[in-house]
Amino acid sequence: MTPLEIIRSFRARDWDPIHILRIVLTVLGKALSRLWGRDVMLYTGGVSFFIMLAIFPAIAIVMGLYGVLADPAQVARQGEAMARVMPDAARLIFQNELVRLAQAPVAVSFQSGMALIIGGYASHRGFKALLAGLSFIHDEDNPRGFVSFNLLALAVLIAAIAALGVLSIVFFAFRIFGETFELRPLRGAPWLYSEWTWASAGMVAGMTLIYRWAMSREPVDWRASGLGGVAAAALCIFASWALGFYVEQIAELGATYGSVATVVIFLIWLSWNVNALFFGGALATEVELALHSRRVPLASTQGPAGVSPSPPGS
Secondary structure (H helix, E strand, O other), X not given: OOHHHHHHHHHHOOOOHHHHHHHHHHHHXXXXXXXXXXXXXXXXHHHHHHHHHHHHHHHXXXXXXXHHHOOHHHHHHHHHHHHHHOOHHHHHHXXXXXXXXXXXXXXXXXXXXXXXHHHHHHHHHHHHHHHHHHHHHOOOOOOOOHHHXXXXXXXXXXXXXXXXXXXXXXXXXXXXHHHHHOOOOOOOOHHHHOHHXXXXXXXXXXHHHHHHHOOOOOOOOHHHHXXXXXXXXXXXHHHHHHHHHHHHHHOOOHHHHHHHHHHHHHHHHHHXXXXXXXXXXXXXXXXXXXXXXXXXXXXXXXXXXXXXXXXXXX
């Protein structure tokens, strides 16, 4: 189709806002029905558990490496800045762990080996649970075999670690150089130094690629996977804000859970974020189905070389 024909087809369409709103609500409703499936909660619990198991060994490994290459106290301060995307109560767990590790860099070096084993095992299992849940939500008819699925989860894990490392280096570089040399080349763009900006950009890019290449054997449409990535990132940010607002302004969980309230808030935050990732996959699936349903009738109205097919029985 030539560009002129594309422009004419857009002009010929009836852009009814009510019809567009109906389609959007229908897609969202179907995505929510996929998310609220009976077995999705099992995958949510599995991913949340393995993230909880892997995240603290990962912090110990990172602090151990920085204890050799740089000042771990400075990295701890930057890590606390990055943890601002979490609710205040859940952030306390990270802050206490970062302070403890920054004050004991020698002990970390001896613990890094065990932390690497535990963190690697838990991370791999967590990504397996995430990919299995996305495959289940996507209604994959031809799932991958045992070996290929484990290799895929390992590849996604390595890619995620590499991407997180690059993103953290760039983020920390902006903040460290800005604080050390007082560099403010973009005074009108404070978002450039915000941890929310970098976390959102990384989440959108990472989940878009996962929805595109890892959710199904066949690559998911870029538009569908991109919308899913944006929705997942937006919901993760909203979950952090909503949980912080709920805990600080509405309900005091310490009155119910006492000394373990911080851990409970952290687990709730994890489960909400995992649900956001699964909703992004469900939305990408439904958007892809909607795009496919629009293509099929258009393709079926014409035969080879643009010739209209003859009616049955002619």
